[in-house]
Amino acid sequence: MSKEILVEATKLTKKFGDLVAVDAVxxxxxxxxxxxxxxPNGAGKTTTMNMIQSVSPLSGGKLTVAGKDITYEAREIKYxxxxxxxxxxxxxxxxxxxxxxxxxxxxxxxxQKAKTKANELLKFMQLEExxxxxxxxxxxxxxxxxxxxxxxxxxPQILILDEPTTGxxxxxxxxIWSKIKELQKQxxxxxxxxHYLDEASQLCDRILIMDQGKIIEKGKPSDLIKKHVGYEVxxxxxxxxxxxxxxxxxxxxRIDVVNDKIQLFANKPRGVLAKTLExxxxxxxxxxxxxxxxxFLKLAGRSLKD
Amino acid sequence: MGQxxxxxxxxxxxxxxxxxxxxxxxxxxxxxxxxxxxxxxxxILYLVAFGLGLGGFVQTINGEPYVNFIxxxxxxxxxxxxxxxxxxxxxxxxxxxxxxFDAIVATPVNMEEVIxxxxxxxxxxxLINSSIVLAVxxxxxxxxxxxxxxxxxxxxxxxxxxxxxxMCFTAIVPNIxxxxxxxxxxxxxxxxxxxxxxxxxxxxxxxxxxxxFVFPLTNAVDITRALTLGNIETSILFSLAWMLxxxxxxxxxxxxxxxxxxxx
Numbered sequence: 001m002s003k004e005i006l007v008e009a010t011k012l013t014k015k016f017g018d019l020v021a022v023d024a025v026x027x028x029x030x031x032x033x034x035x036x037x038x039x040p041n042g043a044g045k046t047t048t049m050n051m052i053q054s055v056s057p058l059s060g061g062k063l064t065v066a067g068k069d070i071t072y073e074a075r076e077i078k079y080x081x082x083x084x085x086x087x088x089x090x091x092x093x094x095x096x097x098x099x100x101x102x103x104x105x106x107x108x109x110x111x112q113k114a115k116t117k118a119n120e121l122l123k124f125m126q127l128e129e130x131x132x133x134x135x136x137x138x139x140x141x142x143x144x145x146x147x148x149x150x151x152x153x154x155x156p157q158i159l160i161l162d163e164p165t166t167g168x169x170x171x172x173x174x175x176i177w178s179k180i181k182e183l184q185k186q187x188x189x190x191x192x193x194x195h196y197l198d199e200a201s202q203l204c205d206r207i208l209i210m211d212q213g214k215i216i217e218k219g220k221p222s223d224l225i226k227k228h229v230g231y232e233v234x235x236x237x238x239x240x241x242x243x244x245x246x247x248x249x250x251x252x253x254r255i256d257v258v259n260d261k262i263q264l265f266a267n268k269p270r271g272v273l274a275k276t277l278e279x280x281x282x283x284x285x286x287x288x289x290x291x292x293x294x295x296f297l298k299l300a301g302r303s304l305k306d
Numbered sequence: 307m308g309q310x311x312x313x314x315x316x317x318x319x320x321x322x323x324x325x326x327x328x329x330x331x332x333x334x335x336x337x338x339x340x341x342x343x344x345x346x347x348x349x350i351l352y353l354v355a356f357g358l359g360l361g362g363f364v365q366t367i368n369g370e371p372y373v374n375f376i377x378x379x380x381x382x383x384x385x386x387x388x389x390x391x392x393x394x395x396x397x398x399x400x401x402x403x404x405x406x407f408d409a410i411v412a413t414p415v416n417m418e419e420v421i422x423x424x425x426x427x428x429x430x431x432x433l434i435n436s437s438i439v440l441a442v443x444x445x446x447x448x449x450x451x452x453x454x455x456x457x458x459x460x461x462x463x464x465x466x467x468x469x470x471x472x473m474c475f476t477a478i479v480p481n482i483x484x485x486x487x488x489x490x491x492x493x494x495x496x497x498x499x500x501x502x503x504x505x506x507x508x509x510x511x512x513x514x515x516x517x518x519f520v521f522p523l524t525n526a527v528d529i530t531r532a533l534t535l536g537n538i539e540t541s542i543l544f545s546l547a548w549m550l551x552x553x554x555x556x557x558x559x560x561x562x563x564x565x566x567x568x569x570x
Contacts, residue, residue, distance in 0.1 A: 089405035106413035
């Protein structure tokens with residue numbers, strides 16, 4: 001991956017009255033990477049996306065996209081990005097193909113070229129059969145794919161996806177994921193927000209975790225897992241006995257109690273947990289690979305945010 | 307930078323306003339058959355009820371039969387209604403329920419251009435609907451001057467004014483039901499009291515002057531009536547000047563109020 005910076009935020013700030021939605025954050029996104037914004041509701045993810053796509057003016061700081069300052073060259077930047085918003089804003093007055101064609105006009109794409117591109121994208125998103133169907137007749141997954149196709153009409157360098165699979169069934173999610181991966185292979189830089197940690201680990205080269213307008217961590221998912229929770233987690237039923245035993249054996253480990261379960265993060269190399277448990281013949285626990293969710297819950301806390 | 311809004315900031319516009327206009331035109335063309343019939347039937351209904359029905363009991367006005375007097379007013383009222391309803395209820399649906407504006411501003415088109423495109427479309431609806439009414443009254447033999455051919459031009463301009471006023475309301479209403487206030491307190495009274503169904507000369511001069519200033523429709527009716535009946539008076543210049551001054555003010559105000567509502 002080349003290290004050309006495509007999006008760069010310096011002390012990026014957004015205020016709504018007294019509320020600081022995005023609080024002087026710094027980040028950079030490289031060309032060709034798949035970058036994920038994670039965080040609980042109200043963390044400032046969508047607000048950040050709105051600033052990158054230049055529909056929301058900055059309250060402070062600086063943001064450049066493809067070398068252009070968002071505050072002064074919004075129009076030029078908008079030609080280079082495609083946006084798939086969180087909400088369905090397809091045009092219900094038009095059919096599937098008309099949605100793409102009407103949209104292409106906003107980018108000054110010539111009619112014939114737009115037709116070719118629209119048909120190509122419908123094929124790519126497996127919507128060919130729905131070409132002349134009106135929007136209310138589409139399923140949630142189809143609408144999402146059409147929004148993605150629409151975002152690709154102007155052949156963008158950067159694709160912004162705000163919660164691309166929220167509310168979809170597993171089949172529809174996997175289809176969207178595979179399409180996003182294919183687009184990334186074609187060289188598109190993807191910036192997405194998500195609540196789903198499995199989605200972030202599936203799709204993102206690097207992630208950034210936000211909470212209350214601030215960045216609390218960023219990096220490669222695997223690095224973050226290694227750094228914060230280690231390779232493996234031990235889960236066992238919660239009892240005083242087990243707790244005492246584990247505390248004795250792993251005095252340095254972090255132990256969380258979640259519902260009726262103990263989670264033990266020993267942060268040891270792979271296999272060490274299993275060997276130690278064998279020695280003390282501890283029963284009733286399972287060892288699993290740690291994941292991004294463990295990192296997220298450690299960093300963002302378990303309490304409900306909204 | 308920041309979110310400092312001025313209510314009279316001059317918008318920066320480009321040819322892209324036409325793309326927004328075309329989006330609305332395309333939707334209209336898909337359903338023009340259902341759009342066409344009400345615009346055709348409504349003026350016929352008015353002419354029959356007020357012109358032939360009520361007109362039989364009414365003396366001539368300035369030497370014109372009553373039906374000839376009200377015919378141009380029906381054309382003007384249709385200008386006002388089409389533009390006003392297009393840029394209140396219809397624009398609100400596109401803005402709030404369909405999120406069409408949000409979808410468009412994600413492209414190189416900006417919010418000022420979206421609102422301008424909407425207002426130009428409202429003006430176009432005024433032109434289309436009032437031209438249908440004009441065709442009806444012409445066919446009914448109620449037009450006596452070739453100047454009537456200028457009326458579609460007037461319709462676009464009057465439509466632009468009412469679309470801009472409507473868009474100001476759209477920018478400030480909390481929800482779609484709130485349009486009942488401007489519709490019943492402003493538009494309906496105006497359609498009845500703007501020299502439409504009875505001449506304003508029946509009222510004291512002071513009232514006439516006030517009505518000309520606060521009811522934009524009065525000026526539209528004066529111009530349209532002069533053009534259908536062919537009696538151009540100098541007071542028409544006042545009506546024209548008034549609208550030429552007021553329309554750009556409401557237009558700029560509408561754009562800035564909408565930006566205030568929508569750009570977060």
